[in-house]
Amino acid sequence: MKISFIRSLTALAGASLLISACGATPTAAPTSAPAATAAPAATSAPAATTATTAGGAYKIGMILVGPYNDKGWNQATFEGLDYVKSKMPGFSFDYVDKVNSADRPNTKGTQVADDLIAKGANMIIFNSDDFKDDALETAKKHPDIPVIHVSGDYAWKDGKNFKEQKNLINIMGQMEYMKMLAGCSAALGTQTGKIGFVGPLINEETRRLASSAYLGAKYCWTNVLKKDPKALEFKVTWIGFWFNIPGVTLDPTKVADDFYNGGFDVVMSGIDTPEAATEAKKMQDAGKKDYYVHYDYKLGCDIAPDACLGSPYFNWGPAYLDAVKKAQAGTLTESFSWNPPDWKNINDPDTSAVGFLPGKALGDKSAQVDALTKGLADGSINLYKGPLNYQDGSVFLKDGEVATPQQIWYLPQLLEGMEGASSAK
Amino acid sequence: MKEKSQSTSRALVFRPARGLTYQAGALLLSFLFITIIILLTGESPFRVVASLWDGAFGTTDQFARVFSTLTPLVLCSSGLIFTFTAGLYNLGVEGQIVAGAIAATFILREFQAVLPAPLVVAAGVIAGMLGGILWGLLAGVLKVFGKINEIFAGLGMNFVAQGLAIYLIFGPWKRPGIASMSGTEPFGESLWLGRFGQTDAAPVALIIAIVALALTIIIMRNTHFGLRLKAVGQNPRASFILGMPATRLLLSSFIICGAFAGLAGGLQVVGLFHRLVPSISSNLGYLALLVVMLISFNALWIAPVAFFFSALNVGSLQLPMVLRMESSLSGVIQGTLVLLALLARGFSERARKAAGGQ
Known part of the structure; x- marks a missing residue:
């Protein structure tokens, strides 16, 4: 007993010191609080320099699933904010x-949204499909704050999962078209006729994007290169998440x-994330003729x-700007926008929601990709037109049948001719 | 035995003052070290402290979050008091949380359509406790009968529990059409533990944690069981020779710790995440290990230290938001405090021995 009493005394001393140290902070807090609120200006992206003080000022709070500088999805969604900033003086953002559960295990998306709103955000953007429930919960909790969920479908009245929530907005780009161009460039670039696809997790979005890439590849393989479709191998390997989480997902590098x-x-x-690119570079440095298509x-x-060979990409800026202006x-009310490319110029930064930039390795074959772009633009080519079968051989589209947006969005399987899992075990 | 304890207590007469000096020194050194780290990142320590404070207590939501983190932290720390007292480094506490969460999720999934919601929630929490007990007991059996050090047994069991959770989330319990890290399909709101307003704090969960803590304090201070556990922890061989059921005592401590950790896991499911997610334990089991080591296994100090650690943990979200710093700084602070406190204790002990030898 005595030992424990003395121990408790020492612990008391330690703890009281801890507490007094902790208790000392409130005096520090008021004085340095302004500094803290001004901090984004000093440390974060240049965008945050103007605080939300004057009228007309507007602030977005963004929640990203991965690092803001991943040279991929997260960076693209993040840089859309820079675009808004360049068009709207008085606009600022926090992020x-x-x-995600690996990087911030004790943090939920809703909690981050609460904090961003407490910091003055007028609008919240969640940037991943995985945040669909967080987006809905946040929208319910803060009915006056528009909550934009990039890539979800809860706000789609004609979708399968519609939830009535007036301040919930979904936006997505029609990446399917760009994936077709990407698939085409892959088919034009392969010498072995074997195309690998590093997929994230399996869901409707990833199935339809992988399938669109396959359709583009098959089109250019058979119609441009005039090769036997059976000689084209298209294999999807899913890693289990949007990026590598050691010990949990498959390692995309591997x-x-x-x-x-x-x-x-x-x-x-x-x-x-860009593992396909970095590994292709390694292979090339070792003298092999290997290529990648980015995303x-x-x-x-x-x-x-x-x-x-090329990079199909999202251009989020115009959609954000539109939402801010409407707000x-x-x-701005509940809406679902699946934004198309600007077919006049798919790489127009002000008008096209998605784009495709051919890579140096594609060389003059990019003209053939352009031809596909033109066909998709004028409607003379529609790759989601029957006959098309699902991976298991059952009919997806009958001869001449054109897929509805719902059929594409909610694609239940990969397509016939593709290797890889259509759903989790 | 009697003689030994007398001599220790005599030697310990001088300890408070010296211990205090060492502990204060450790604390000072910790703050110095942390300050240097912050300065090296080019940030002002005052702004970091202000941000942390602001992030933990700035809004009702944040304050509530401190309590929602406190709940599992207090439960696990209380559980660890038993195993540490018995001389066991129960690193398996993390897996015991996960096992509890899996068990609770299982019950909620199976019975949500059959039984009334409050009953399902209660059954889920109890199942969580049983899941934690099972996982704790397995580590205990490996330790006692397999002669596998509990640190390795526990770590191994953590991997198994984590692997099982991920398998279930990606496999049998996946959301329709989706297999993702984001977890299983969320449970309907009727299966959520009541919360303070729209915050993340669940009063019932907090009350359960307080009861567990009170029980821990009472058992350790006022019962024969607590005393015998201490004896086993101090000298398992001697206590065995003196006729104490060492095996039973060791296993009991594993069971109690597993029960508390499993409760924490079950409450994470019904009270906070409302589904099974891969990080359901939120690493709070490991954080509880730090709490208990910092307080020198004395249950009386769980509440304040766990509160401080929870506030740090919750407040750290402000670091990336406001200062663009990594929120892992809170982990550095916690780790530094514990390591230096342990070091100080070691030095204090040496000094005590040296003084006693004179």
């Missing part, structure tokens, strides 16, 4: 990145390596220009 070493000379990325991020080909005008 927290890496909001998946890309296995592809390259297994005779797949083109690897398409379907994940947020999400406009400058994806800069990672390894000599190995890059300021008081006309």
Whole structure:
């Protein structure tokens, strides 16, 4: 007993010191609080320099699932904010990145949103499909704050999962078209006829994007190169999440390596991070003729220009700007926008929600990709037109039947001719 | 035995003052070290402290979050008091939380459509406790009968529990059409433990944690069981020779710790995440190990230290938001405090021995 009493005394001393140290902070807090609120200006992206003081000022709080500078999905969604900033003086933003169970285990998306709103955010953007429940919960809790969920479908009246919530907005780009161009460039680039696809987790979005890439590849393989479709191998390997989480997901570096070493000379990325690119570069440095097709991020080909066939990318800025303007005008309500490319110029930063930049390694074959772009633009080519079968051989689209947006969005399986899992075990 | 304890207590007469000096020194050194780290990142320590404070107590939501983190932390720390007292480094506490969460999720999934909601929630929490007990007992059996050090047994069991959770989330319990890290399908709101307003703090969970803590303090201070556990912890061989059921005592401590950790896991499911997520334990089991080491295994100090650690943990979200710093700084602070406190204790002990030898 005595031992424990004395121990408790020492612990008391320690703890009281802790507490007094802790208790000393309130005096510090008021004086340095202004500094803390001004901090984003000093430390974060240049965008945050103007505080939300004057009228007309507007602040977005963004929650990113991965690092803001991942050269992929997260960076693309993040840089959309810079675009808004460049168009709207008085606009500012706060963000927290890496909001996922591996990087921030004791943090929920809703909690980050609460804090961003407490810091003055007028609008919240969640940037990942995985945040769909957080987005809905946040929208319910803060009915006066528009909550934009990038890539979800809860606000789609004609969708399967509609939830009535007036301040919930979904936006997405029609990446399917760009994935078709990407798939085409992969088919034009492969010598072995084996294309690998590094997929993230399996859901409707990733199935339809992988399938669109396959359709583009098959189109250019058979219609442009005039080769036997049976000689085209298109294999999807899912890693289990949008990016590598050691010990939990498959390692995308290893998946890309296995592809390259297994005779797949083109690897398409379907994940947020650039492992396919970095591994292609390694292979090229070792004298092998291996290539990659990037995803999400406009400058994806800069990672390894000599190995890059192209980069289908998102251009989020215009959609954010539109939402902010509507919110300021008081006309933003629950809506689902699946934004198309600007077919006049798919790489127009002000008008096109998605784009495709051919890579250096594609060379003059980019003209053939352009031809596909033109066909998709004028409607003379529609790759989601029957006959098309699901992976298990059952009919997806009858001869001449054109898929509805719902059929594409909620694609239940991969397509016939693709290798890889259609759903989790 | 009697003689030994007398001599220790005699030697300990001088300890408070010396111990205090060492502890104060450790604390001072910790703050110095942390300050240097912050300065090296080019940030002002005052702004860091202000941000942390602001992040933990700035809004009702944040304050509530401190309590929602405090609940599992107090439960696990209380449980660890038993195993530490018995001389066991129960690193398996993390896996025991996960096992509890899996068990609770299982019950909620199976019975949500059959039984009334409050009953399902209660059954889920109890199942969580049983899941934790099972996991704790397995580590205990490995330790007592397999002669596998509890540190390795526990770590191994943690991997198994984590692996099982991930398997279930990606496999049998996956959301329709989706297999993702984001977890299982969320449970309906009727299966959520009541909360303070729209915050994350669940009063019932907090009350359970307080009861567990009170029980721990009472058992350790006022019962024969607590005393015998201490004896086993101090000298398992001697206590065995003196006729104490060492095996039973060791296993009991594993069971109690597992029960508390499993409760924490179950409450994470019904009270906070409302589904099973891969990080359901939020690493709070490991954090509880730090709490208990810092307080020198004395249950009386769980509440304040766990509160301080929870506030740090919750407040650290402000670091990336406001200062663009890594929120892992809170972990550095916690780790530094514990390591230096342990070091100080070691030095204090040496000094005591040296003084006693004179």
